[in-house]
Amino acid sequence: MSTIESALLDMGGLDILAAQNTPIHRRDPRAKVLTALAFIVTVVSFSKYDLSGLLPLFLYPVVLVALGNLPPRYLLGKLLLASPFALIIGVFNPLLDRTILLRIGPVGLSGGWISFVSILLRFLLTVSAALILISTTGFNAVCLALTRLKVPHVLTVQLMLLYRYIFVLAEEASRMVRAWSLRAVKSRRMSPKVFSSLVGQLLLRAVDRAQRIHMAMLSRGFDGEIRLIRPLRFGMADALFVLAWTAFFVLARACNLPQLLGQAVLGITR
Amino acid sequence: MHMADALISPAVGGAMWAATGALTAYSAKKLKAELDERKVPLMGVLGAFIFSAQMINFSIPGTGSSGHIGGGMILAILLGPYAAFLTIASVVAVQALFFADGGLLALGCNIFNMGFFPCFIAYPLIYKKIVGDRPTQGRILLGSTLSAVLGLQMGAFSVVLETVFSRVSELPFATFVLLMQPIHLAIGFVEGLITSAVVGFVWKARPEILELAADAKPIGNLSVKKVLVGLGMATALTAGLLSWFASTHPDGLEWSMFKTSGKEELKAPERGVHAAAESLQQTTAILPDYDFKKPAKPSEPETPAEPENKTDGAAPVVSAGASVAGLVGAAITLVLVGLLGVALRMRRASN
Amino acid sequence: MTHHIVEVQDLNYTYPGGVHALQGVSFRIVHGESVGVVGANGAGKSTLLRHLNGYLMPVQGSVRIGDCLVAKPTLRDVRRAVGMVFQDPDDQLFMPTVYEDVAFGPLNLGLPAAEVEARVMQALDTVGAAHLRDRPPHRLSGGEKRAVAIATVLSMAPDLLVLDEPTSNLDPKARRQFIELLRTFRHTKIIATHDLDMILDLCERTIVLHGGRVTADGPTLQIFNDPELLMRSHLEKPLRMQACPVCGKPT
The missing domain is CATH 1.10.1760.20 (Arp2/3 complex 21 kDa subunit ARPC3)
Structure with missing residues (x-):
């Protein structure tokens, strides 16, 4: 299967997850967008040497995955495939920062290793937050939420059109690549020359399609403005959702919960 | 990229x-x-x-x-x-x-x-x-x-x-x-x-x-030009404000009002690192003559050449007691979070 | 309102490249008529359709829709009156969900929210697609896409339906269902297609275009029984009117 087809399947998969009906899915998209942003800002605001403090934040993805009926393994797979840039850069930390920061008996942990693990944890948390947002809300609802949150209308309309036509154009692209690969017996990879003309061809088709869409829009009274009506209701439950999570984030940020917990436990057992 | x-x-x-x-x-x-x-x-x-x-x-x-x-x-x-x-x-x-x-x-x-x-x-x-x-x-x-x-x-x-x-x-x-x-x-x-x-x-x-x-x-x-100037100003202003805010608080964007005196002892070991980060943020905030290669701060976290300096200096090793408590607490936290997830899932499945 | 809902007079159009797409096309369509427009590839069908909703402006000749002469100032009214359904439903359905797509037209007309809602649901009911309202268009089958595409123009309450190749790429069953759906509409219809069997089902009158000119305009059966005319226009008798392939007897 080509990259294009699997990418389409992927996006379709998240779409299907978003079509469920769970307490999480029923929340107003604005509530979920705001909470996800608060979560990410909280995660990245931790010091890079603070590992234990980050752990309670795993509560957020875990609860949303469980209540939102999302398949954890599927999401984990997507996480692992995600852009490795952070890890490539992060892996330098243990090499560059060898200051011993933590000693457990004879073993000393350098600051570099701690910050590397911290990068890993941040990566897991932030990326899962984005994936969970999409798979509990759906792309179009996220766009609608953004419109209501005062993101310029042109941009959200673009996002919606882009998302609508990804499926159409990627399908076209994958047909063209298939037609090429069936005839390209010798080489398994496309030369830049072939690639350029294939992509040029795809581009011409895209421009023609845009023209036809424009015609279809015009014949239904399009005047440059795309109007949307989808009622959104921000109810008590939504407010509660945002408030409860934000309160938890602030709490987790303000005091190191695992540290306190550990002390309490050791204090009791001592 | x-x-x-x-x-x-x-x-x-x-x-x-x-x-x-x-x-x-x-x-x-x-x-x-x-x-x-x-x-x-x-x-x-x-x-x-x-x-x-x-x-x-x-x-x-x-x-x-x-x-x-x-x-x-x-x-x-x-x-x-x-x-x-x-x-x-x-x-x-x-x-x-x-x-x-x-x-x-x-x-x-x-x-x-x-x-x-x-x-x-x-x-x-x-x-x-x-x-x-x-x-x-x-x-x-x-x-x-x-x-x-x-x-x-x-x-x-x-x-x-x-x-x-x-x-x-x-x-x-x-x-x-x-x-x-x-x-x-x-x-x-x-x-x-x-x-x-x-x-x-x-x-x-x-x-x-x-x-x-x-x-x-x-x-x-x-x-x-207008865009560039406007952007430069907006970026500088935001960055300046944010890093000023960050540097006036011991730990980045920490909510200082949540700090209680009871946590003082617990927090103390970490202070050194935060102090280092703080002084760093202060230097980066204004960028007077910021040297990318090697800031001349003795407490700088990344000076692989002089680890001794660091350990003895402003960033002491976290005391064993605190770190054990941290590790135990971390383990318990993870188990708790995991259990909660499983429990929620099972409740959903049984509904 | 005049009795003639569409009146095309001596319409000429030449593309920038110098291709004479339409040369002196004239016809009249009265209220409630269902008219097939047939012709070979490049005969001028698409160019003609593009004039009916003012996407192309008549350079020479005129197009009248109801009481309006198609021109810049009347575009709004013309486009409300003419419901144009395009060949590729993926071009027609550009909004994120079926509901929003069907609401696109009414919202552009400036209707109040309650009225928009009512029109959308009525249009979706008419084509039997109410259950699809929250689906994204890329998750519809070919037949469903066609039905929804029709709903997107029905919600604007048009006086005239113009359909471009409405049955292309449909499987036989979806095609049949779609034809039956079209039959239930009382609107005046103009259908441009190569599917002559559908014309036989739906249109009592047919206009044949060839080389940018009207080569025939009359009762469908009469035109389809003129082998010489069909041959000249690069067409062929509808399959149903041809001899049985097994016994050779006319069906």
Whole structure:
């Protein structure tokens, strides 16, 4: 299967997850967008040497995955495939920062290793937050939420059109690549020359399609403005959702919960 | 070269969001003034086109590896800067949401790195100047290649700056620059050649498509300057405010009112690190004579040459008692969170 | 309102490249008529349709829709009156969900929210697609896409339906269902197609275009029984009117 087809399947998969009906899915998209942003800002605001403090934040993805009926393994797979840039850069930390920061008996942990693990944890948390947002809300609802949150209308309309036509154009692209690969017996990879003309061809088709869409829009009274009506209701439950999570984030940020917990436990057992 | 949430600090993420937000609003306004509603569907479809084209791999001659295009310059050339910027923004946003490329906080950085430089620097200052209103095959080749190379160089440099200012990665500025720029020189060169081939193909087949972008009011030099100055000011202001805020609090964006005196002892070991971070943030905040290579602070976390200095100095080793408590607590936290997840799932399944 | 809902007079159109797409096309269509427009590829069908909703402006000759002469100032009214359904439903359905797509037209007309809602649901009910309202278009089958595409123009309450190749790419069952759906509409219809069997089902009158000119305009059966005319226009008798392939007897 080509990259294009699997990418389409992927996006379709998240779409299907978003079509469920769970307490999480029923929340107003604005509530979920705001909470996800608060979560990410909280995660990245931790010091890079603070590992234990980050752990309670795993509560957020875990609860949303469980209540939102999302398949954890599927999401984990997507996480692992995600852009490795952070890890490539992060892996330098243990090499560059060898200051011993933590000693457990004879073993000393350098600051570099701690910050590397911290990068890993941040990566897991932030990326899962984005994936969970999409798979509990759906792309179009996220766009609608953004419109209501005062993101310029042109941009959200673009996002919606882009998302609508990804499926159409990627399908076209994958047909063209298939037609090429069936005839390209010798080489398994496309030369830049072939690639350029294939992509040029795809581009011409895209421009023609845009023209036809424009015609279809015009014949239904399009005047440059795309109007949307989808009622959104921000109810008590939504407010509660945002408030409860934000309160938890602030709490987790303000005091190191695992540290306190550990002390309490050791204090009791001592 | 997607910047990742895991590598940035809130100050950098916030500042770049502010810059990207300003650019988006500005482009939206300019696009509205252009009054060309044909561009509404064209932008969406071309965004989907770039998205699809990015998924097709081609072999890079002489290296045995394969690559894919970014497409920022193709969009800038076909749509003009404002529409292209918004289109790139939407492509990058979809990638962040569906393929976890980057992340939501880093989205500001990524849109800026991949959109601003091709649309507002490379296109008006390089491509337009070379190709002008009378494209020829040679001019298209030169203009696209140069602008793609420079656009990517600036984008890569921007990634370096964002990473270094965020202070999550330990990579020193000089090493990182030497790592990023040459790689992106090669990538930019390939991107440029492909861009010129695609644009040349379109120009030969349907020259009127290129005229659509050219018809749009060209960016006057004045407005580019205005954008740059405005952006610079917005970024500096946000970064300044955020880092001032960060430096007045012991730990980045800590909510200081939650600090209780009872936690003093617990927090003390960490203080050293935070003190180091604090002094660092103070230096970076104002940037008087900031030396990227090796700040002369004795408490600097990344001085591999002098680990002793560090251990004995401002950042003492975390005391064993506190770290054991931390580890035990961490383990319990993870178990608790995991159990909660399982319990919630089972309750759902039984319903 | 005049009795003639569409009146095309001496319409000429030449593309920038110099291709004469339409040369002196004239016809009249009265209220409630269902008219097939047939012709070979490049005969001028698409160019003609593009004039009916003012996407192309008559350079020479005129197009009248109801009381309006198609021109810049009347575009709004013309486009409300003419419901144009395009060949590729993926071009027609550009909004994120079926509901929003069907609401696109009414919202552009400036109707109040309650009225929009009512029209959308009525249009979706008419084509039997109410259950699809929250689906994104890329998750619809070919037949469903066609039905929804019709709903997107029905919600604007048009006086005239113009359909471009409405049955292309449909499987036989979906095609049959779609034809039956079209039969229930009382609107005046103009259907441009290569599917002559459908014309036989739906249109009592047919206009044949060839080389940008009207080569025939009359009762469908009469035209389809003129082998010489069909041959000249690069057409062929509808399959149902041809001899049985097994026994050779006329069906």
